[in-house]
Amino acid sequence: MCAKLVVLDAPRVSHCGASALLLDAEGPLSLQTQQRIWALDRTVRNWQEVTDAQVGLNSLLIVVDPLTTDTEPLAMRFLAEWNGTTAWSGNGRTLEIGIVYGGAAGRHLREVADRLGVSPSRVAELHSAGNYTVFAPGTGPGFGFLFGLDRRLHLPRRPEPQMVPNGPNLSMAGAQTSLGPPLKPGEEPSLVPSGWYALGHAPASPIPFDFSKTPPNVLDLGDCIRFRIERVET
Amino acid sequence: MGPMRLLFNQQIMVALCGADCQAVLNQRQVAPWSRFAVAPGDELAIGPARMGLRAYLCVPGGIDVPEVLGSRSTYFRQRVGGLEGRMLRVGDKLGALKKSAQPQPELSVLPPDNVLERGLHALAEQDDIVLRVVRAGEYDDFTSRSQQTFWRDPWRVSAQSNRMGYRLDGAELMRTDPGEMRSCPITPGVIQVPPGGRPIVQLVDGNSAGGYPKIGYVIEADLWRVAQARPGSVFRFVECSVTEARKALSEIVKYLDRLGCLIATADNGGVPARISRETEAGMANDENRYQF
Numbered sequence: 001m002c003a004k005l006v007v008l009d010a011p012r013v014s015h016c017g018a019s020a021l022l023l024d025a026e027g028p029l030s031l032q033t034q035q036r037i038w039a040l041d042r043t044v045r046n047w048q049e050v051t052d053a054q055v056g057l058n059s060l061l062i063v064v065d066p067l068t069t070d071t072e073p074l075a076m077r078f079l080a081e082w083n084g085t086t087a088w089s090g091n092g093r094t095l096e097i098g099i100v101y102g103g104a105a106g107r108h109l110r111e112v113a114d115r116l117g118v119s120p121s122r123v124a125e126l127h128s129a130g131n132y133t134v135f136a137p138g139t140g141p142g143f144g145f146l147f148g149l150d151r152r153l154h155l156p157r158r159p160e161p162q163m164v165p166n167g168p169n170l171s172m173a174g175a176q177t178s179l180g181p182p183l184k185p186g187e188e189p190s191l192v193p194s195g196w197y198a199l200g201h202a203p204a205s206p207i208p209f210d211f212s213k214t215p216p217n218v219l220d221l222g223d224c225i226r227f228r229i230e231r232v233e234t
Numbered sequence: 235m236g237p238m239r240l241l242f243n244q245q246i247m248v249a250l251c252g253a254d255c256q257a258v259l260n261q262r263q264v265a266p267w268s269r270f271a272v273a274p275g276d277e278l279a280i281g282p283a284r285m286g287l288r289a290y291l292c293v294p295g296g297i298d299v300p301e302v303l304g305s306r307s308t309y310f311r312q313r314v315g316g317l318e319g320r321m322l323r324v325g326d327k328l329g330a331l332k333k334s335a336q337p338q339p340e341l342s343v344l345p346p347d348n349v350l351e352r353g354l355h356a357l358a359e360q361d362d363i364v365l366r367v368v369r370a371g372e373y374d375d376f377t378s379r380s381q382q383t384f385w386r387d388p389w390r391v392s393a394q395s396n397r398m399g400y401r402l403d404g405a406e407l408m409r410t411d412p413g414e415m416r417s418c419p420i421t422p423g424v425i426q427v428p429p430g431g432r433p434i435v436q437l438v439d440g441n442s443a444g445g446y447p448k449i450g451y452v453i454e455a456d457l458w459r460v461a462q463a464r465p466g467s468v469f470r471f472v473e474c475s476v477t478e479a480r481k482a483l484s485e486i487v488k489y490l491d492r493l494g495c496l497i498a499t500a501d502n503g504g505v506p507a508r509i510s511r512e513t514e515a516g517m518a519n520d521e522n523r524y525q526f
Binding site: 012017055058059072138145156192 | 313428
């Protein structure tokens with residue numbers, strides 16, 4: 001059912017133009033590897049050449065000023081640093097969020113249930129049983145990529161993105177799940193492209209990322225989220 | 235920037251660059267890529283872009299809006315930055331961060347497209363936009379046929395293109411083994427290929443992470459060419475090394491540096507402004523290249 005995942009035998013550093021380097025870790029996606037990625041992030045942020053860093057799923061991107069930094073030698077150093085990095089396990093906080101599974105915001109719940117051969121309630125049950133770790137920042141300011149999706153819920157991403165409304169919507173794809181940030185007061189939902197499956201929404205979501213606060217993020221990498229079933233709408 | 239009219243209520247120097255948008259200051263045409271003084275009561279009308287897609291109006295010190303995460307730009311999708319995170323409306327008032335010194339004479343310069351070196355593509359037609367591309371992490375995962383297609387074929391900019399990304403129409407690019415990828419951080423310029431096979435170039439408003447395989451990166455020095463391309467225009471990709479990408483970017487910096495020197499010199503009554511030795515050498519080599 002699930003498309004094969006691409007797994008690297010050895011870590012790889014690749015160029016992202018002349019201004020960034022991406023390290024992809026070896027082996028299957030794991031929390032243990034991610035804990036090393038978090039540790040590497042904390043180290044390389046202090047390198048003089050590094051102007052920014054961003055954690056991905058078992059990957060780390062570093063940004064440099066291409067006018068002053070040659071990324072060829074830096075790539076070697078980045079890889080060597082990774083090989084010598086040990087885990088950092090985070091601060092261990094947990095946040096609980098209520099979810100309405102299904103309904104208009106969970107338009108793909110029925111499709112997911114059908115494809116997995118179970119009921120929509122069972123999908124909600126399996127999904128809400130997980131303890132999700134904030135693994136990496138997401139595609140925009142929010143709760144980030146959440147790790148810990150039950151293997152029985154893994155479905156490949158859609159071949160072409162669909163336009164779906166933004167808002168505090170719960171979705172999943174592959175081994176990942178995600179909760180969008182709530183709309184701002186007076187904000188109408190706008191359509192954004194996504195290849196993920198919409199499962200539901202959080203009626204009373206906290207604001208994950210508030211630009212007016214320092215720091216703006218309510219959760220850190222390594223913190224956890226638990227989803228509580230408010231109800232299942234079919 | 236769409237058609238708009240601006241009314242000035244103070245004396246200030248402004249610069250207009252980017253797309254040629256047929257600007258008119260009090261019924262008088264203003265050349266693209268120029269800087270000029272405006273006085274209280276002056277009206278600047280900016281028309282639809284004739285060449286290129288986006289025009290920029292610059293004021294001394296930048297536009298006076300609050301800084302968010304180190305930037306004063308607007309990110310519409312998150313409704314953050316700029317003026318209340320939204321598009322401008324009729325009646326909005328904007329200020330400049332710095333006061334202008336004495337008004338200086340009007341100057342216009344050659345657009346960078348006429349000056350900067352560009353990538354060369356053997357099959358490119360007159361109006362094709364050649365973009366230099368560095369191979370990305372998953373380049374080797376594409377079939378050799380798809381790799382050839384990528385470099386050889388024309389790619390048409392689809393109507394589904396904006397500040398977030400440019401979707402391209404053309405042949406379908408396929409990987410040897412089409413496995414699911416993990417989402418990883420991405421930066422502007424990345425060329426991702428969804429399973430449908432048609433590439434997407436991400437731009438400044440693009441997501442900060444993506445899970446589609448990356449075949450290449452448009453180099454930093456050519457990103458503005460993507461941003462100025464209209465739907466329907468044709469891209470050609472030509473391979474480039476990281477070293478060449480760095481050199482191309484430093485050419486842009488030199489171009490801007492020289493413009494700054496020439497403008498400072500003009501404003502100083504023809505007395506050369508202090509410039510770095512490197513820039514001086516560059517100007518001596520091709521002093522006729524940059525003319526007003």
